[in-house]
Amino acid sequence: MENAQGMKNLKSLAIAAALVLAVGAGNAQANTIQVDDGNGGPIHDVVGTEIGNLYLNGSAAFEYDIVYELIGGISGYENTLTETIGGGILTEGSHDGLSRVQVGVTSVGPTLLQFKFTQLNPAWEFANGGNNSANPASFRVTFAGANAVLIGLDDTGAGPDKDFNDWFGRIAITQRRRSVNNVPDGGSALALLGIALTGLGVVRRRLS
Ligand SMILES: [Ca+2]
Ligand SMILES: [Ca+2]
Numbered sequence: 791m792e793n794a795q796g797m798k799n800l801k802s803l804a805i806a807a808a809l810v811l812a813v814g815a816g817n818a819q820a821n822t823i824q825v826d827d828g829n830g831g832p833i834h835d836v837v838g839t840e841i842g843n844l845y846l847n848g849s850a851a852f853e854y855d856i857v858y859e860l861i862g863g864i865s866g867y868e869n870t871l872t873e874t875i876g877g878g879i880l881t882e883g884s885h886d887g888l889s890r891v892q893v894g895v896t897s898v899g900p901t902l903l904q905f906k907f908t909q910l911n912p913a914w915e916f917a918n919g920g921n922n923s924a925n926p927a928s929f930r931v932t933f934a935g936a937n938a939v940l941i942g943l944d945d946t947g948a949g950p951d952k953d954f955n956d957w958f959g960r961i962a963i964t965q966r967r968r969s970v971n972n973v974p975d976g977g978s979a980l981a982l983l984g985i986a987l988t989g990l991g992v993v994r995r996r997l998s
């Protein structure tokens with residue numbers, strides 16, 4: 791039964807090829823996290839200025855987990871990042887051990903990340919989307935790989951001193967494939983399967 795073993799190997803190869811194609815399609819995407827020029831666009835994978843707002847660069851084929859992590863803060867004030875979809879709060883200096891919040895989202899195309907910075911006494915807040923030259927406080931980011939940034943706030947204290955360490959942390963976006971029941975576009979998955987099966991048929995004909 792040499793042929794049966796051969797077919798088994800070919801099937802494995804076809805499945806592997808389909809997987810490579812699927813993974814390749816994911817890797818060809820731009821960064822899942824991007825930054826604009828401070829005024830809504832254009833968005834980039836690199837940082838050009840000390841202002842700019844953060845986006846999830848999403849695709850319909852995936853769901854995304856967005857993780858916000860507080861690393862620390864060096865400020866006499868009390869600064870908080872709030873993830874505004876789930877309401878998770880990360881306050882530097884006085885947080886109670888919670889240093890990480892996570893939210894799952896779907897997105898098709900660039901979507902502003904939903905978070906804001908808040909300070910008490912003096913009280914102010916600004917949301918991602920308002921990190922522009924008109925706003926006294928601001929945050930800076932630097933990319934840490936394709937799907938994460940380090941982010942630092944300057945809260946305008948002491949000058950402002952523009953030290954961007956008054957709340958600092960990390961935002962990471964993990965892409966995960968949608969469940970089979972939840973995929974709106976089954977066409978691309980079926981197309982990949984079709985390519986794999988067509989390849990299998992061609993080899994089979996050559997062998998016979
Ligand atoms: Ca500081
Ligand atoms: Ca503080």
Ligand SMILES: [Ca+2]
Pocket residue numbers: 943944945946947950951952953954955956
């Ligand atoms: Ca500062």
